[in-house]
Amino acid sequence: MVKALVMTGFGLNCDLETSYALRVAGAQVERVHLNSLIEGRKSLDAFRIFVIGGGFSWGDDHGAGVIMAMRLKHRLQDRIGAFVAQGGVVIGICNGFQVLVNLGLLPGFEPGVMKREVALIANDCGGFRDQWVNLSVNTASHCVLSSGLDRFELPVRHGEGKFFAEPAVIENLKARGQIFLRYANPQSTPALGEFPHNPNGSVEDIAGICDATGRVAGLMPHPEAFNHFTNHPDWTYLREKYSREQKPIPEEGDGIKLFRNAVNYFN
Amino acid sequence: MITRLEIALKPHLFDPEGAGLCRRVGDYFGWRIGEARVMDMLTLDTGLAQEELEEARVAIFTNPVTQVSAFAAGVGQTDLMSSYFSDVDWAIWVGYRPGVRDTAGSVAMEAIADLLGKAPAEGEAAYTSRLYLLKNAPLSRTQAETIARELLANEIIQEWKVYKGSDWLTGAGVDIVAPRVLLAHKPSVCEVALESDGQLAELSDQRNLALNRKDIPVIRNYFLRPQVLKERAKFGLSVPTDVELEAISQARSDHCNHNTFRGKFRYVDIAAGERFTVDNLFKSCIQAPTLKIRDEKDWVVSVLWDNAGVARFDSRFNYSVTGETHNSPSNMEAYGGSLTGIVGIYRDIMGVGKGARLVAGLYGYCVGPRDYRGPLKPHLHPKRLLDGIVAGVKDGGNKHGVPTEFGNLFFDPSYLGKCLVFVAALGIMPKEIEGQPSELKCPAQGDLIIMSGGRVGKDGIHGVTASSESYGASTPAGHVQIGDPYTQKKMHDFLLEARDEGLITHITDNGGGGLSSSVGESAALAGGAHVELDKVPLKYEGLDVWEIWISESQERMTIAVKPDDLDRFMALSRKHDVESTVIGRYENSGKLRLDYGQRTCALLDLSLFSEDFPQWEFDAQWLSPEMRGLTEPVLGQPKEFGPLLTSLLSTPNLCSREWIQRQYDHEVQGGSAVKFLTGRDRDVPNDAAVIRAVLDSTTGLAVAQALLPTYSVIDTYHMVAAVIDESVRRILAVGGKLDEIGGVDNFCWPSIQYDPVQNPDGRYKAAQLVRANLALRDLCLAWSIPLLSGKDSMYVDGALPGDFGESHKVSGLPTMLFTATGIVENVLKSQTMEAKCAGDLVYLLGCTADELGGSAYYDLLGYTGLNVPKVPGFNGPNVFDKDKCEALLDLYRGVEKALSSGLAASCHGIYRGGLGVHAALVALGARLGLTIDLSKMIVQDENLPDAHRLFSESCGRFLVTVRPEYAEEFEKIFAGLPCGLLGEVTQNPQLVIIAGSGREIVRENISSLRGAWMGEI
Secondary structure, X not given: OOEEEEEEOOOEOOHHHHHHHHHHOOOEEEEXXXXXXXXXXXXXXXXXXXXXXXXXXXXXXXXXXXHHHHHHHHHHHHHHHHXXXXXXXXXXXXXXXXXXXXXOOOOOOOOOOOOOOOEEEOOOOOOOEEEEEEXXXXXXXXXXXXXXXOEEEEEEEEOOOEEEOOHHHHHHHHHOOOEEEXXXXXXXXXXXXXXXXXXXXXXXXXXXXXXOOOOEEEEOOOHHHOOEHHHOOOHHHHHXXXXXXXXXXXXXXXXXXXXXXXXXXXX | OEEEEEEEEOOOOOOHHHHHHHHHHHHHHOOOOOEEEEEEEEEEEOOOOHHHHHHHHHHOOOOOOOEEEEEOOOOOOOHHHHHOOOOEEEEEEEEEOOOOOOHHHHHHHHHHHHHHOOOOOOOOEEEEEEEXXXXXXXXXXXXXHHHHHHHHOOOOOEEEEEEEHHHHHHOOOOOOOOOOOOOOOOOOOOEOOOOOHHHHHXXXXXXXOOOOOOHHHHHHHHHHOHHHHHHHHHOOOOOOEHHHHHHHHHHHOHHHHOOOOOOEEEEEEOOOOEEEEEEOHHHHHHXXXXXXXXXXXXXXXXXXXXXOEEEEOOOOEEEEEEEEEOHHHHHHOHHHHHHHHHHHHHHHHHOOOOOOEEEEEEEEEEEOOOOOOOOOOOOOOXXXXXXXXXXXXXXHHHHHOOOEEEEEEEEOHHHHOOOEEEEEEEEEEEOEEOOEEOOOOOOOOOOEEEEEEOOEOOOOOOHHHHHOOOEOOOOOHHHOOOOOHHHHHHHHHHXXXXXXXXXXXEEEEOOOOHHHHHHHHHHHHHOOEEEEHHHOOEOOOXXXXXXXXXXXXXXXXXXXXXXXXXXXXXXXXXXXXXXXXXXXXEOOOXXXXXXXXXXXXXXXEXXXXXXXXXXXXXXXXXXXXXXXXXXXXOOOOOOOHHHHHHHHHHOOOOOOOHHHHOOOOOOOOOOEEEOOEXXXXXXXXXXXXXXXXOOOOOOEEEEEEEOOHHHHHOOHHHXXXXXXXXXXXXXXXXXXXXXXXXXEEEEEOOOOOOEOOOXXXXXXXXXXXXXXXXXXXXXXXXXXXXXXXXXXXXXXXXXXXXXXXXXXXEEOOOEXXXXXXXXXXXXXXXXXXXXXXXXXXXXXXXXXXXOOOOOHHHHHHOOOOOOOOOOOOEEEOOEEOHHHHHHHHHHHHHHHHHHHOOOEEXXXXXXXXXXXXXXXXXXXXXXXXXEEEHHHOOEOOOOOOHHHHHHOOOOOOEXXXXXXXXXXXXXXXXXXXXXXXXXXXXXXXXXXXXXXOOOEEEEEEXXXXXXXXXXXX
């Protein structure tokens, strides 16, 4: 069974549902406190999937994910580097994505080099928002999370999720297929920056990117929060519709698919 | 060395906060600002070398992709940075006052220590502040100062300075301030002479002890008792110390002791000539019914003694729930007050039984009109107050990782005196921990007393006694503080791990009263405690001993741990980066003993707190609405029902509140099943929220709240009855089981103690409280609803200055917020309020009567009326109609059955605003039309006019849409019960309402109703 580590501590907070989603996807999951990793009570080596999930590490003070990234850099940089080099999958969701870009593991143009080249900054709308977004997958991307997927909906819940990088970096990301997820409008065409379909003003509607290997991925939307059909805001409507059309009522949420991709990558 | 780091977004990046400031300046004052940029400032008071500071600047505090930064002295200065200050008209600096919680400042120190690999030296600190640069802002200094004072800073916790742009640039008059707390004060304990009752009373006033006059002789007598004196002498004590008196003051405060609810009420109904005495409202109206129901219902697990109530969730887990208010602090500092309120209620859940995991938070705000322009001058204008309150709960909930699931907002001018901020929380706990029931706890003799979480400072001192008084000029501002959800979240995770390892024998939170309450209450269970107050970790030196004991510094829990488990407990505490300190030990001494520096400074018999303190007494005179001159208004029937309905939908109390809920993370933890905001546009408020509190369980936990303060103007009995009915219907509407509904009562009431000058209508307000409690008792008993938890908050009064410097007493409407919780057996069966498919039939369940008193319709037209909605069966105190009550419960059981058998495509209670408003919401949530015929309604009197049919707020009603194929089965459930088939759901997105004679009185496009409801008109 593929073993996954979901990091906890210092204000991270989506660990329970992330663990649940990974279990549903077929992984064997352990929640591990950052200090247990730092102090060596637990080792990344025992795992194939490493998730830094949502939350407010260090209360988002001094920039979302900044302080956590610094701690990882000073205490675990080598071990994380080795984990990636040995073929592990790293997933950063929301606060975890913010951590990965501040750590410089993303965009990770060159394997083994951690450099801060992109940022997730305050939403253009001026504050925290919890809403569902339509997402479209860049099928040309080599990201392991999104393979075989095309479009789905997930909630975003953040105040600092605007993806920003200077034009040269964006071009690079595009050229290398590292943008795997974009905000779309309900018709699945690009949101083109339009609020609220693009909820935060992200450049190029970017919702998620991966590194050069496709095994390190970060995204602002929360796949673990669509772990069950009833998470979807329209599920009571869809239930009614499906039942009148004599279609089966699903129980699983689409977010599980991303985790299943991560697990299946090793199977 | 003190230095200041200035950090800014690169100039070519959009600054959303600055844009927001420009918007708000326009919105609040009508002034135009071309551009605003916000800079973060970090003042470092450290002994770090220049290179070290520079390393921290680059590595931690400056994002190379998006930010530029420089030290004020010029280090790191770039052209980019200095260009920032060109064209600045005004620079406004805002920083915290000394001693105010600055989490970002402490995180900065932690990060620097981590980076440089060395711990901060004694006294080193970092302080955050902000600089707002206003460009293209043709404002006078007075205007800039107004922005600083009214929009950016709250002078209770913050300081501000306004600079002309050019002055800031040249540094003229700009100094670098480190708001260090320096208390050149040697902690002391002083003794208090007890010559006379009068002397003690005087001392109480001087020290802000808020001791009740009647308690004073009891306190004095205790200290004069020979046995007490003898025992005290052994510890070097004679007359009471200030520590002891402060401790007694906390324990006896109305906030902690609920003296009002435990009082004796001599009630007289003047019109009816009826008289009776209620001895202890709490015991007779809350405790007795709940204990009776607990004995009948196996799902009620733990009530009436702990921080929160506990009830069964499923076969493996229990849930806990509680609610309270944080009115006084929020009224002073809206953001800090509500933030402290929400994280405070979370701690109640963390401290229920051996500890529960938080799964939901809820909110309720009652404030003055947002656009208030009258002569009264509240401390904070309602608009700013509300913005601050909303933001406090946002940060508290979001940063704690707790979904904020449901909430209320109600505007009324009576809340100008003091706003109401209700907070509630739900938790989940396994039924057993290591084979022991998780809801039970008791510290044993010899257990260590441990304080975990934050440190103790001067914050919150006398918070408890301040909330036990009305708001006025002498209220000490020092009781306001800022909560820290980050620290508390770490503690939450730590404590759950400690709980699961069986390390906790007792746990409770430090809220009102601080250690004096938490240790005092747990010592009572253990039979005694000995605390060494010099062990308590402090934020800064200089606190007096009594201050350490009663400080309300946040984010602290008090835990009892067996000595053998200490090492493991401390290891977990370190792992989670939580500070824990042994501060004493539980003993079997029957006493509370406090030492400071080897010297005993308090020795109180625990029995003192249950001593025979005189019961508070109140005269309660009920004046019937008729005696008060209330009548129904003389109103002709409206001719323009469409515009009338449109106007109602746009009123502040009925319009969309999406803007609030959207800011709250309501989906964290992944269990959100029925969201508060529903419908195709995901913005219409649903009746209740349902969560999968345990992700691998199919059980749903439903929760909803209601409040109807305008009904209090007519009769508080019916106000409370209607509120409970509404909350119960809200639970039923999402698929909850009638037999497993629990309640939490939160009373907010103006002062009820009669005073011929200060409170001339005190007796009437006391009668309002009695009637409200009688309704609570009657409904809970008849419907078998246990009160799982509850709290009262009195003194909802304010003294507001008017135009001429005169002060006006403004009392809040008597308000009760009721939180209902319920179990949805299979979460996949839960339902939402919006219609689903065109062609479905629309049924109105329940009977509509002439009940517009206190309604939104009358309110719109400027009336109160007389005919307040009455819950069928409950006609008033001691006037109970069992048959009607049973018939209503039959209807409710029918709703439960219809939903559990999947017959309803939507279900929505009819609440404030009546059928008209709620039918519109059912339609606009669906983006479909509705055609309904008012003549098909089941009404009490066939002559009921159209306006009454549309806007009456009669209780006990639901609007249900049903697939035509299921109509027969649906109608069978409601045979013999009030069930009217009013019409159908239509594809054509219009709300069409037909009156008696086939006359069409409303035909409105859903889009225009939606526009009105969203505030677009």
